[in-house]
Amino acid sequence: MTNQHYGQFCGLARAAEIVGQRWTLLILRDLSVGARRYSDLVAGLPGIPTNTLASRLKELEDAGVVERSTPAGSERAMVYRLTPRGRELAPALDALSRWGAAGMREPREGEIVTPSSITAALRVAAGDGFVPDSWDTIYDVRIGDIDAHVVMRGGRITADPGPAERADVRISAGPGIRDLLAGTLSADEALSSGAVEVDGDPELFARFAATMRVPYSASLALAGEAAPPEG
Amino acid sequence: MTNQHYGQFCGLARAAEIVGQRWTLLILRDLSVGARRYSDLVAGLPGIPTNTLASRLKELEDAGVVERSTPAGSERAMVYRLTPRGRELAPALDALSRWGAAGMREPREGEIVTPSSITAALRVAAGDGFVPDSWDTIYDVRIGDIDAHVVMRGGRITADPGPAERADVRISAGPGIRDLLAGTLSADEALSSGAVEVDGDPELFARFAATMRVPYSASLALAGEAAPPEG
DNA sequence: CTGGATCCTCAACGATACTG
DNA sequence: CAGTATCGTTGAGGATCCAG
Numbered sequence: 001m002t003n004q005h006y007g008q009f010c011g012l013a014r015a016a017e018i019v020g021q022r023w024t025l026l027i028l029r030d031l032s033v034g035a036r037r038y039s040d041l042v043a044g045l046p047g048i049p050t051n052t053l054a055s056r057l058k059e060l061e062d063a064g065v066v067e068r069s070t071p072a073g074s075e076r077a078m079v080y081r082l083t084p085r086g087r088e089l090a091p092a093l094d095a096l097s098r099w100g101a102a103g104m105r106e107p108r109e110g111e112i113v114t115p116s117s118i119t120a121a122l123r124v125a126a127g128d129g130f131v132p133d134s135w136d137t138i139y140d141v142r143i144g145d146i147d148a149h150v151v152m153r154g155g156r157i158t159a160d161p162g163p164a165e166r167a168d169v170r171i172s173a174g175p176g177i178r179d180l181l182a183g184t185l186s187a188d189e190a191l192s193s194g195a196v197e198v199d200g201d202p203e204l205f206a207r208f209a210a211t212m213r214v215p216y217s218a219s220l221a222l223a224g225e226a227a228p229p230e231g
Numbered sequence: 232m233t234n235q236h237y238g239q240f241c242g243l244a245r246a247a248e249i250v251g252q253r254w255t256l257l258i259l260r261d262l263s264v265g266a267r268r269y270s271d272l273v274a275g276l277p278g279i280p281t282n283t284l285a286s287r288l289k290e291l292e293d294a295g296v297v298e299r300s301t302p303a304g305s306e307r308a309m310v311y312r313l314t315p316r317g318r319e320l321a322p323a324l325d326a327l328s329r330w331g332a333a334g335m336r337e338p339r340e341g342e343i344v345t346p347s348s349i350t351a352a353l354r355v356a357a358g359d360g361f362v363p364d365s366w367d368t369i370y371d372v373r374i375g376d377i378d379a380h381v382v383m384r385g386g387r388i389t390a391d392p393g394p395a396e397r398a399d400v401r402i403s404a405g406p407g408i409r410d411l412l413a414g415t416l417s418a419d420e421a422l423s424s425g426a427v428e429v430d431g432d433p434e435l436f437a438r439f440a441a442t443m444r445v446p447y448s449a450s451l452a453l454a455g456e457a458a459p460p461e462g
Numbered sequence: 463c464t465g466g467a468t469c470c471t472c473a474a475c476g477a478t479a480c481t482g
Numbered sequence: 483c484a485g486t487a488t489c490g491t492t493g494a495g496g497a498t499c500c501a502g
Contacts, residue, residue, distance in 0.1 A: 004475095006257060007278060007341055009406065010348040011332025011355070011445070012324060016256040019327070022494070025247040026237060038465050047238060049495050054466060064334075078465075084450035085334065092330050093243060095323035096250070101242025102319065103295075110238055117241040124242070175240065214242070219315035235474090235494090253475070269484050280476045285485060309484075 018063045019089070023048050024056050025096070028086070030116040031066060032093060033123075033161055035081040044114050065089070097124045102217035107175050115161040118148045122159035125181050125212035126150070131157050137204050140167035144174060150208070157211070169200030171208065181214045249294045250320070254279050255287050256327070259317070261347040262297060263324060264354075264392055266312040275345045296320070328355045333448035338406050346392040349379045353390035356412050356443035357381070362388050368435050371398035375405060381439070388442070400431030402439065412445045 004021075006013040019025055023045065030036055030044050041053055057080060060066035065086040070078045082089075097120065122141060135152040140163055142148075149164035150157065171177075176195035179185035187209035190196040198205045235252075237244040250256055254276065261267055261275050272284055288311060291297035296317040301309045313320075328351065353372060366383040371394055373379075380395035381388065402408075407426035410416035418440035421427040429436045 004253065005339075006254075007343060008257070008348055009335070009338035009342040009344050010257075010260075011328040011330070011335055011352065012256055012260050013331070013348070014335050015327040015331030018331075020251055020253065020256055022235065022251065023237075025243055025251055026239070026241075029241075029243050039463085042465095047495080049497095050466065051468085051496095052494060055493090085448055088333065088448060088450065089330055092323065092326035095326045096246040097242040099242070099320055099323050100244070100246030100249075103316065104240070104242055104245050107240035108236075111240040112238060113240050117239055117244070121242065217316055217319060219319065273484095278476090280478090281485070282477090282487085283475065286474090 015092070018060070018065065019092075021056065021059070023052055024060070025093070027053070027056055027060070028065070028082070028089060028093060029097075029120050030114075031080060031082050031086070032090060033116045033119045035079040037077065037079050041080070044116050046112065046114075060086070093120075094124050097121070098214060101214045103220060105178060105216070105220075113143055113146055115146050115148065118143050118146050119159050119161045121181075121214070122148055122150055122212065125214045126157045126159060127211075127213065129157055130155060131211060135207070137169065137207070138164050138167045139204075139208055140164040140170045142170070142172045143177060150212075152211075167200070169198060169204045169208070171205065172197045172199075180209055181212055182216045183213055184216065246323070249291070249296065250323075252287065252290070254283055255291070256324070258284070258287055258291070259296070259313070259320060259324060260328075260351050261345075262311060262313050262317070263321060264347045264350045266310045268308065268310050272311070275347050277343065277345075291317070324351075325355050328352070329445060332445045334451060336409065336447070336451075344374055344377055346377050346379065349374050349377050350390050350392045352412075352445070353379055353381055353443065356445045357388045357390060358442075358444065360388055361386060362442060366438070368399045368438070369395050369397060370435075370439055371395040371401045373401070373403045374408060381443075383442075398431070400429060400435045400439070402436065403428045403430075411440055412443055413447045414444055415447065 005017055019028065026045055027041060030041055036044070038053070042048065042050065045053070057066060061068065064083055066080055067083050068078055068080050101121070101124070118141070131152045133155040137152050139150040140147065141150060147163040148159060148161050149167065150159050173196040176190070180187070180190045180196060185195065187206040190209070191198060191202070236248055250259065257276055258272060261272055267275070269284070273279065273281060276284070288297060292299065295314055297311055298314050299309055299311050332352070332355070349372070362383045364386040368383050370381040371378065372381060378394040379390060379392050380398065381390050404427040407416070407421070411418070411421045411427060416426065418437040421440070422429060422433070
């Protein structure tokens with residue numbers, strides 16, 4: 001109810017009052033991928049207490065960032081979606097995602113990926129969302145056992161959850177795909193090492209690898225969290 | 232000690248674990264303006280409990296975002312500053328600031344501004360930081376009783392706290408300057424209404440008003456927090 | 463079965479006091 | 483000045499329960 005205020009007339013403080021609460025950024029990430037029902041959110045955010053989710057949704061609604069609607073016709077199908085004001089958060093969410101990903105090489109013990117996290121990561125990797133007009137390819141991207149798909153068409157690139165029907169290229173990988181997105185692993189190396197498996201035209205995969213980019217932090221070797229005792 | 236983890240291999244989740252804690256974004260804002268001592272931070276963040284500040288600084292240090300150093304020569308002068316990795320947060324902080332400011336028209340009851348918040352706001356308003364090479368002006372900007380200064384020189388624009396020595400233009404205003412930065416109040420209107428007082432060449436002030444920009448949300452009228460009962 | 467509300471426990475946060 | 487110690491309060495975590 002009483003959202004914590006910082007008492008400062010400052011854009012960052014106002015933003016922090018809304019998105020600086022536990023779980024809020026991840027809720028917004030999931031909603032940025034598409035409209036979600038309450039139970040979808042619960043499923044996509046393992047560990048979130050149901051009362052915390054309910055509180056956050058109410059706060060976000062009060063802040064004008066999220067709206068609930070029940071699509072006419074379906075009785076029990078209340079969905080949550082971002083308002084226009086909520087969609088304006090995209091640049092900030094993407095910048096935070098990039099920064100976090102820049103310091104993220106391998107999953108920690110027990111860390112998972114979700115359909116929304118994969119889709120959001122692909123959208124961030126797509127950068128400004130523009131590609132040459134002539135490109136016209138559907139990529140199915142499977143990370144672990146989670147499917148998403150990337151579409152390059154009409155000069156634009158989009159990412160959405162779920163498998164693609166009629167994909168031109170099917171990409172299957174594990175966490176090792178992180179190095180590919182960072183640009184430290186070439187498309188050829190990814191294929192020959194087995195880090196990524198591709199079903200389709202290797203040239204189109206090379207194009208994917210060259211287009212999608214989420215670099216590592218330049219200062220990671222110096223300042224990062226303790227280097228993993230990797231063998 | 233045990234920072235809350237979300238258990239997801241996701242850039243946004245990793246970022247949220249670090250910057251999604253109460254007060255952290257504001258601490259980073261102050262440090263993004265310059266190195267600060269512990270007591271500077273306490274003074275610039277009214278209401279922060281001292282133990283919370285100590286915890287946050289330690290967590291940020293562990294995360295590689297902040298470093299403490301004691302400048303040789305001075306006994307008791309430990310200062311905190313952003314690491315290179317911490318400075319990489321600037322785009323994300325700026326995007327969040329812009330989003331928050333887009334929904335912020337007037338100060339709420341009791342809200343204040345601080346030297347760091349003013350300086351950070353001016354830096355955000357400066358956009359990409361580029362101006363025509365020929366511009367060479369020092370603006371002193373006083374909001375309420377807080378001074379900062381903006382320098383346009385060598386094609387770059389910078390904002391720093393404190394008054395300027397040898398300012399070319401002195402700008403003095405209250406919260407009404409928000410409309411000027413948003414672009415809904417013209418330089419002329421700001422002067423004639425008394426919302427902003429200027430000591431110096433009006434043309435240089437007009438240039439300032441045209442360059443510094445933090446727009447209001449386009450969807451504010453529809454979705455925002457309750458519209459102020461403004462006359 | 464979805465969309466929560468309730469209850470309890472405990473860790474984190476907040477305010478004040480105090481110390482090297 | 484730069485924090486640590488103490489203690490009360492709040493909010494998160496986790497399980498269960500209830501209404502439509």
